[in-house]
Amino acid sequence: MSLLAPSEGWFQKKVAKDERMWILIAFAVCIFLFVWMIMWHVVGRQNPSNTTYKTNPTEFAQLHDAYVKKNMIGMDNGIPVVKPEPGSDVILMGQMWRWSPALILKKDEWYNLHISSKDLVHGFSLQPSNMNFQIYPSYDYVLKFKPTAAGECKILCNEYCGIGHHAMIGKIVVIESDADLAKYGYDKLSAAPADYSSSATEEDISGWSNEQLVKAGETVYNLKGCSGCHKTDGTVQIAPSFKGLYGSKSKVSDGKSTFEIQVDDAYIETSVTEPQKHIVVGFEKTQMAKLDLSANELKQVTAFIKSLQ
């Protein structure tokens, strides 16, 4: 609202000739840009695909787990590595705080990359080519693409998503032939993932040896993303390290008081199923995500944590 009312009849006044010209020019520019918005899909080939499917975080996480389990050829720093067939559907999941899996792709081959988030909005930023996409939970965003240069690309997160945001760095390695794998330290990857019961199977594992449980537990630790926050070598980054955790006493708070608690099977179970119940003192500002482990996975990951003395 203006303090002064406009003069009577201003609206009916004829538009001056030069003013009308500017309006016409602006209109023409708008139409021109609008047409090119559509044309760039055809001519420039630089607009991303707009194929998107509805999904949900649980469903996509299951898809990710099954995909990784089937195609994994090894581990890179706690992140599973896959080498998909050219032309195939590839799953890439963003979660607090990592991109999984790491991908080895062949130069000049097409891939259908399905990207989604398990928790919050993340940003998929491919460096150094500087492609950017927002990644939402519940949407499976399909990026049809063909890498045209060999080398290593990093996937950064460019949507602030909390304390571990800066550490959320994924990897896509583009090779010309398998001989290039050595350059990235990927030539000695071991083929078979460890014994691992996915959440889909309710296999009876009561007869498993401790060694089997520990091996499978390490895979759970890597696949389910515990590795994104917890290290196993004693370093504390985002969350307490698992080294020497089992059997020790943790100082925790339940919101009302602070007390010490024995780290045993039951404590690990509550830590995973109800992460907010006991907050470790010193980590009040960080939150642990709820990760939906099956009973088998919980048993396996507990055996793994127990083995890290």
Ligand SMILES: [Cu+2]
């Ligand atoms: Cu982020």
